[in-house]
Amino acid sequence: MSQASNSVLATKNLVRRFGGLVATNDVTFSLPAGARHALIGPNGAGKTTFVNLLSGVLPPTSGQVFLDGQDVSAWPVFKRARAGLSRTFQINQLFADFTPLETIGLALSEAHSEGAQFWRRAGTSRAVVDEAVAILEQLDLGDVMEHRVGSLPYGKQRLLEIAIAVAPKPKVLLLDEPAAGVPEGEREQILEIVEALPKEMALVLIEHDMDLVFRFAKTISVLVQGALFVEGPASEVARDPRVRQVYLGESEVEHHLDTPPPGGAGHGHAGEAGRGGAA
Amino acid sequence: MIDTAAHATQGGESRAMAYFAERAKWRWPEFALWIGAFALAFLFPSRALLFNEVAILALFALSLDIVLGYAGIVSLGHGAFFGLGAYVAGLLAKAGAGAGLLSDPTFGLLISAIFCAFVGYITSFLVLRGADLTRLMVTLGVALIFAELANRMAWLTGGADGLQGVMPGKILGLFEFDLFGRNAYLYSLTTLFLLFIVARKVINSPFGVSLRAIKGNALRAGAVGINVNRRLNGAYTLGAAYAGVAGALLAQTTAFVSLDVMEFHRSADVMLIVIFGGVGTLYGAIIGAAAFKILYDLLAAATPQYWQFWLGLILVLLVLFVRGGIMGLVTGVYQRLTGKGGAA
Ligand SMILES: Nc1ncnc2c1ncn2[C@@H]1O[C@H](COP(=O)(O)OP(=O)(O)OP(=O)(O)O)[C@@H](O)[C@H]1O
Ligand SMILES: [Mg+2]
Numbered sequence: 001m002s003q004a005s006n007s008v009l010a011t012k013n014l015v016r017r018f019g020g021l022v023a024t025n026d027v028t029f030s031l032p033a034g035a036r037h038a039l040i041g042p043n044g045a046g047k048t049t050f051v052n053l054l055s056g057v058l059p060p061t062s063g064q065v066f067l068d069g070q071d072v073s074a075w076p077v078f079k080r081a082r083a084g085l086s087r088t089f090q091i092n093q094l095f096a097d098f099t100p101l102e103t104i105g106l107a108l109s110e111a112h113s114e115g116a117q118f119w120r121r122a123g124t125s126r127a128v129v130d131e132a133v134a135i136l137e138q139l140d141l142g143d144v145m146e147h148r149v150g151s152l153p154y155g156k157q158r159l160l161e162i163a164i165a166v167a168p169k170p171k172v173l174l175l176d177e178p179a180a181g182v183p184e185g186e187r188e189q190i191l192e193i194v195e196a197l198p199k200e201m202a203l204v205l206i207e208h209d210m211d212l213v214f215r216f217a218k219t220i221s222v223l224v225q226g227a228l229f230v231e232g233p234a235s236e237v238a239r240d241p242r243v244r245q246v247y248l249g250e251s252e253v254e255h256h257l258d259t260p261p262p263g264g265a266g267h268g269h270a271g272e273a274g275r276g277g278a279a
Numbered sequence: 280m281i282d283t284a285a286h287a288t289q290g291g292e293s294r295a296m297a298y299f300a301e302r303a304k305w306r307w308p309e310f311a312l313w314i315g316a317f318a319l320a321f322l323f324p325s326r327a328l329l330f331n332e333v334a335i336l337a338l339f340a341l342s343l344d345i346v347l348g349y350a351g352i353v354s355l356g357h358g359a360f361f362g363l364g365a366y367v368a369g370l371l372a373k374a375g376a377g378a379g380l381l382s383d384p385t386f387g388l389l390i391s392a393i394f395c396a397f398v399g400y401i402t403s404f405l406v407l408r409g410a411d412l413t414r415l416m417v418t419l420g421v422a423l424i425f426a427e428l429a430n431r432m433a434w435l436t437g438g439a440d441g442l443q444g445v446m447p448g449k450i451l452g453l454f455e456f457d458l459f460g461r462n463a464y465l466y467s468l469t470t471l472f473l474l475f476i477v478a479r480k481v482i483n484s485p486f487g488v489s490l491r492a493i494k495g496n497a498l499r500a501g502a503v504g505i506n507v508n509r510r511l512n513g514a515y516t517l518g519a520a521y522a523g524v525a526g527a528l529l530a531q532t533t534a535f536v537s538l539d540v541m542e543f544h545r546s547a548d549v550m551l552i553v554i555f556g557g558v559g560t561l562y563g564a565i566i567g568a569a570a571f572k573i574l575y576d577l578l579a580a581a582t583p584q585y586w587q588f589w590l591g592l593i594l595v596l597l598v599l600f601v602r603g604g605i606m607g608l609v610t611g612v613y614q615r616l617t618g619k620g621g622a623a
Contacts, residue, residue, distance in 0.1 A: 055502065077501035086502070093499040095492055101295055106492050109485045110504040116513075118486035123299020125485075133287030133295045142291055146298050164503060 007066075008033045008202050009054065009085070009172045014063035016046075016053055016226075023049040024060070025226035031172065035202040038217035038234070042246075046226040047206045048090055051174045055087045056080045068171070082110075086170035088161045090177045090206075096150030100141045100160050103149060104132040104167050111168035132167070139163045139193060155186040162193060172202045179207065191216065214238065222246075303483040308613060312562070313472060320464050328460035333572045334467040335528045339545075340552040340564035341471070341478060342521030347550070348559030349482060350514035351494035352406060353415055355546055356422025357522055360399060362541035363425060364391040364523025366436055369536035372447040382448035384531045388470065391527035392520040399519020403512045419546075426541035441537035445530060456532065463532035470528060471565075474521060478561060481517070490514055494559075555594060557606025566605050 007030040016024035023046045031037060039047050052058040054065055056077040064073045067083050075083075095103055108128045109115040123129060136145045139159050144152055149160065162178055175194060179187040191212050197203060207213050213220070214234055221231040222243055230243050237243055287295070319330050343357045368387040375382025406417045429436045436442055449455050454462050481487050493500045493507050501507055530536045539545075548571070556567020574593065578586035601607050 057498070057502075077498075078504050078506050081502055081504040089499075089502075093496055093502070095495040095499065097495055098492070099298075101298060102488060105299075106485075106488055107503040109488070115485050115489050115505060116510065118481045118484045118513075120485075121299065121303050121480075121483050122485045122488045123296065123302070126296075129295050129299070130287050130292055133291040134285045137288060137291055138285060142288075145291075145295065164499070168504065 006033060007031055008035075008068055009204075010066040010069075011054070012064045012066070014050075014053055014065065015061045016049055016058060017061045022226050024053060026063070027223075027226075027228050029221065029228065029231075031202050031204065033171070033202055034200050035204070036216060036218045037202070037204045038213045038220045039204055039206045039223060040208070040213060040220060041223035041229070045223045047223055048176055049226075050223065051087060051176050051204075051206070054174060055085060081168070081170075084168075084171035085174075086165040086168060086172065087174040088165045088176055088178055090180055092157050092161050094149050094157060094160060094164070096148070098149050099146050100136055100149060100152075100156075100163070101132060101145040103160060103164055104135055105129065107164050107167040108132055135163055135167050139166075140189065155182050155189075158182050158186075158190065159193070162190070166197065169198075170201065172204070173197070174204045174206075176206045177208070178205070179209070179212065187212070306613075308609075309562070312565070316468055316472075317465075320461050320468070324459060324461050327464040329572070329576075331460050331464040331467050331532055333569050334464060334471050335525050335532070336549070336552065336572060337565040337568035338467070338471045338474060338528065339522055339525035339549050340556065340568045341475060341561065342518045342525060343549050343553050344559065344561060344564040345478060345482075345521065346515055346518035347553055348561075348563075349487065349490045349494065350511050350518070351490075352418075352511065352515060353411065354406075354418040355415055355543075355550070356418035356420070357518070357549060358541065358543065358545035359422035359425040360395045360519040360522035361526035361529075361545055361549075362429065363398060364395050364526030365530040365536045365540040366429065366442070366526075367391040367394050367523070368447075368527030369442045369445045369530040370435070372445045372531060372534075373442065375448060376444075376446055379448070382446065383452065384447045384450050384466065387447065387531060388524050388527050391523040395523025395526075396516050396520035399523075400512060400516040402519075403515035406515065407508050407511055422541070422543070422546060426538070426543075429538055429541050436536070436538075439538060441535060442530075443535075445534045445536060447531040447534060456534075460532070467528045467532060470524065474524065475561065475565070478517075478521070482561060486510065486513070491559075551594060555597060555604050557604035557609075560603070560606040560610075562609075563604055563606035566609070570605060 010030040012028050014024055014027040015022065027050065039050070041047055049058065053060050056075055060073060064071055066072065067080060067085055072080055072083065105123065105128055106115070108131050109122070109125065112125070112128060114125055114128065133142070133145070136142050139162065141156060141159055141163060144156055149157065152160070158178065162175070165173055178194065179190045182190060187209070194203065194205065195216060205213070205216055217234045219232065220234050220237040222229040222237060224246055229246065230237055230240050320327060339361055342360070343354065346352050346354055346357065368391045371381050371387045371390060380386050402421050405421070406414050409417060430438060447456060450462070450466055454466070456463050489500065489505050489510055493505065493510060497507055526540055529540065552567040552571045553564055555571060556565070557563030574590060575586065578589045582589060597604065
């Protein structure tokens with residue numbers, strides 16, 4: 001991948017152990033600004049663990065994380081978020097008692113450093129409200145913005161999970177299986193939203209559905225048993241025989257080699273839909 | 280492309296502004312409650328001392344609701360701040376000896392609030408270090424330490440004999456505490472009302488929303504950039520200051536402070552009241568305090584030996600079968616009456 005100097009996010013010899021299990025094994029990784037990167041690997045490969053280490057949800061056993069060239073390994077989650085690192089969770093992490101409007105209003109208040117203000121009513125900052133509604137409308141949540149999050153259909157909750165991460169205009173957005181558990185018909189909408197994100201935002205997508213992966217990604221990393229197995233441009237990774245063997249179904253890779261990536265409707269392999277679970 | 284500089288549609292934005300305004304609006308039951316509370320002083324002047332106790336208890340419960348209901352910190356030692364506030368106000372009134380600034384009750388409230396806010400802020404770092412169970416133990420431990428200090432420092436607190444010679448002056452130099460307690464009640468109620476308005480405003484602010492967010496999902500709250508512990512420090516400090524004012528009111532309106540203000544049962548009672556009334560609702564604290572006091576008096580009169588049994592039974596039934604305490608019932612009824620969302 002590109003050299004460390006213009007990378008927005010990088011790791012150096014990152015290791016995370018859970019008892020005897022090495023969930024992240026000596027990962028050195030670099031993500032350029034504006035990347036369209038996919039992180040793939042079989043179940044239990046350590047993808048979510050890696051995202052947890054990047055975002056600060058988990059401390060590493062050893063190694064470092066760099067954001068904009070700065071060592072953020074010891075920073076708590078909130079500080080990395082403020083520095084422009086945003087993420088979604090494989091299992092929704094939402095405020096069930098909030099409305100989408102309050103949820104995005106909260107995220108934007110923090111992004112505008114207005115979140116600690118205690119002497120004015122929430123919702124009186126026009127800039128925040130305007131931006132919140134704009135984002136909700138763009139992510140197809142406009143019609144349910146005053147509804148209780150906990151009672152929204154799962155697909156809408158999944159959209160909100162993306163909206164809350166996108167709202168602060170992060171430099172880097174890590175998407176951990178954003179379409180996990182979403183019914184087939186609604187997966188397409190989620191990918192379209194991800195593809196429509198601003199070009200300057202570096203994106204890392206974790207996804208099991210190879211159709212979606214090859215349609216989205218310019219570069220791919222394959223994680224196997226915690227270690228970076230292969231990485232490079234999407235077309236090379238697809239051709240790599242080791243990848244075919246370890247992770248991709250032979251036939252599926254053939255499909256992506258023989259036919260250009262589909263531009264229109266997402267069809268075919270549902271892949272591992274994931275165990276999305278309830279909010 | 281998703282345009283992060285895009286603007287909301289006209290309709291969408293005005294709908295959103297209206298939504299936020301509606302959420303924080305005062306509703307008629309709120310007006311009714313406060314007008315009723317003030318009217319009690321004139322309708323039943325002979326019961327003013329009882330009402331005064333309820334108002335103080337309500338403020339104490341309100342302070343715990345900020346800590347428990349909004350910051351989500353389970354405290355078993357909230358009584359420490361109540362006791363500290365009582366001693367600070369008592370000592371000031373004693374030093375002032377009935378005249379001058381030191382003996383002005385409102386000045387006493389202010390100093391108690393500042394002192395307890397300070398102690399609350401310092402101890403909040405200890406409390407927030409641990410997870411739930413550790414927090415519980417730290418709050419309990421801190422309260423025990425203060426109770427023992429009050430006991431040991433008899434030269435200052437009067438120890439087991441209590442603090443003698445507490446002589447609060449006129450309120451703002453104008454109103455004297457009368458024998459029947461009407462001015463005391465009006466004084467406590469006014470303090471409660473003003474602090475309630477402040478609390479309501481804070482809870483409806485971006486800060487208050489972030490507290491609810493932290494309580495709802497601390498992981499996500501951190502991921503949107505909220506410095507969770509810093510916000511909780513703030514909420515705990517506010518709760519401590521409020522509890523201190525409640526204690527100060529008790530010292531001033533009864534002109535006495537004893538070790539009883541530091542006892543564990545106060546922390547336990549106030550916890551019961553908040554749960555009884557409805558956690559995280561502000562009004563639950565007030566209604567809970569009134570209900571608790573009424574129930575206590577009724578049961579104590581009817582079954583002097585078994586009142587605790589009946590109180591316990593009622594509490595268990597309420598917690599098991601009514602979600603959200605008394606306020607859960609009240610908002611349910613209100614929503615059915617008006618057909619819309621609940622009060623703030
Ligand atoms: N908190 C934890 N404690 C112990 N083991 C863990 C923990 N989190 C993850 N693991 C283990 O680490 C390994 C990697 O898990 P991780 O969730 O990162 O995989 P993944 O690649 O995201 O898988 P999936 O595709 O199923 O989401 C698994 O073996 C998992 O059981
Ligand atoms: Mg995962």
